Amino acid sequence: MKTPILQFGTSRFLQAHVDLFVSEALAKGDALGPITVVQTSGDPQRARRIAALADRHGFPVCIRGLEEGRVIDRELRVKSVTRALSTATQWDDVARVFVEEAEVIVSNTGDSGYVVSPGDALSGVPKSFPMKLLKLLALRYRNGGKPLTVLPCELLSRNGDKLKALIHDLSRRFVPDEGFDAWLSTSVIFANTLVDRIVSAPLEPAGAIAEPYALWVIENRTGLTMPCRHPSIHLVEDLTPHEKLKLHILNLGHTVLADHWLKEARRIDETVREMLASAPVRDMLLQLYREEVIPGFALHGMEQAAVSYLEQTMARFENPFLDHALKDIAGNHREKIERRIAAFLRWCPGIVMPRLEQIAAGA
Template sequence: MATPILQFGTSRFLQAHADLFVSEALERGEALGRITVVQTTGSPERAGRLTALAAPEGYPVIMRGRQDGRDIDSRQHVTSISRTLSTMTDWDAVKAVFRDEAEVVISNTGDTGYQVGPDDRAGTVPASFPGKLLALLHDRFRAGQPGLTILPCELVARNGDVLKRLILDLQTDRYPESVFRNWLSQDVIWANTLVDRIVSEPIEPAGAVAEPYALWAIEKQPGLTVPCTHPNILVVDDLTPYEKLKLHILNLGHTVLADIWLRGNRSADETVKAILSDISVRERLLFLYRQEVVPGFAAKGLGNEAEAYVAATLERFDNPFLDHRLRDIANHHPEKLVRRIVDFHTWTPDVPKPELLAIAGGQ
């Protein structure tokens, strides 16, 4: 059976996000079709995962957390994956699916997924994900096939724009035909997306534990194809409000709690839910949200959206099943203070933020 959705990456995030959405949509007849998953790294410890992902009975996703004031602990099976391949051993098959079947390409290749090293052109298969993607696009172009939609899910701002620029830079060096460049620029749809779901634990050999909250926001553009219709997929005119809500409410809240943890004599293993059980800490965070964060969003015409997102964020922080340790959130703390607090004030400079700016200090 042809698979119109081709996915690069086997991460537990995608298992409990895009793959789950498509599985649920297939049950309603609201998906393009099933998925071929491609492993890009050749990691031997993930070989068993490939087999389990495409098992006929599917793989489990356990949903645990708080939503609408109640605890949720449920299990379902994802059956949207029809085939799994590896670029290390199945390159010809990957090329055939990309060339002849794919209508939508999804990627989630990790923090270093867009890096291109000096050895990228060694051998038949490029080492990097961008190198592989460019080679596959060139093969599809030479076969006279139409363009397709690429939906990157990496946590990079304007990820579609970033990936497009990177591919065009590589194209200039590797396949410098102007007609191919025009095809990449005009026929291929490079979508900017934002994903938001905490996937806290893997289930071996395939599956994951995730929170109930989920969002996949995709910026609208002509020719865009989405893999399915789903309540958690939003096709929007502008991603900016969604990026700002996540960065300056959810992420900002994490950084405020990490700052309190760093400055206090607190447990080395303290979690988000544990620190929020301290009433003084909880009241401080609520004060910052009410007095400085929501007014900032209101100044941009996003007050109602911010209030709703704060409520959802607090439920996520209170997830009784999730042990999100503050020592992990505190990594790269100075940079996070700038991006999550200082940049928020730069975006909304007319709203006073004395407490937040005091936390940011001299940043």
């Protein structure tokens, strides 16, 4: 069966987000078609996951949490993935699907997904995701060059712009062909996207546990092809407001809690929900939101949107089913402080933010 959606990455996030959306859309006739999933890491320990993703019976995604005050606890079967491949052992199959079938490329390759490995080249199977993508794009160009939409889901601001710039830079170095570069510019759409869903745990060999809240915002581009229609997918003209809300309310709140957790040397396996069960911690966070964060959004005419998003955020933080460990959030802490807190301070000049300034300064 033809798979017009080609997905690079096998993460539990993609299973409970893109794969689930497409599965639900397919059931209503609202999707381009099914998905081929590609494992890019070559990790042999994930071989069972690769096989399970394409099981004809589907894989489970458990949705657990609060939705409009109601407790949600249901299991869904995701049946959108009909083929799963590995670039390490099935490169020729990956290339054929990319050239002949794909209309939309989805990727979620982790925090270092756009890093090009030292000495990487187009010969054989490239090591890094950007070089793999470049080689596949060159193959598609040489075999008719049908238009293509690329929807990166990595947690980077303006991820489509960043991936496009990287691919164009690599193409000039490794594929010196003006026709190819022109084709990349006119026929390959790299869209900025924002993804938002807390996926708290994997299921084995495939599947995940996730919260009810889910959002996939895609910034419109001329010629863009959508993978499906779904209530959680929004096509917008400007991604910036959505990025700001997520980065400087949900993500900022996580980093504030992680900073408190680190400085207080709290229990190693403490979760966000458990931490907020402490009244002083909850009051500290709400006060910071009310007195520092909301005024910052008000400066940009986004006060009501921020208040509404904050209400959703607190409900998500206190999800009774969600075990979101502070030790996981605290990874790369200084880098997260820069993106989530220091950047917010720069975005809101003139707003008094003593607590956020203290965290940004490392105090």
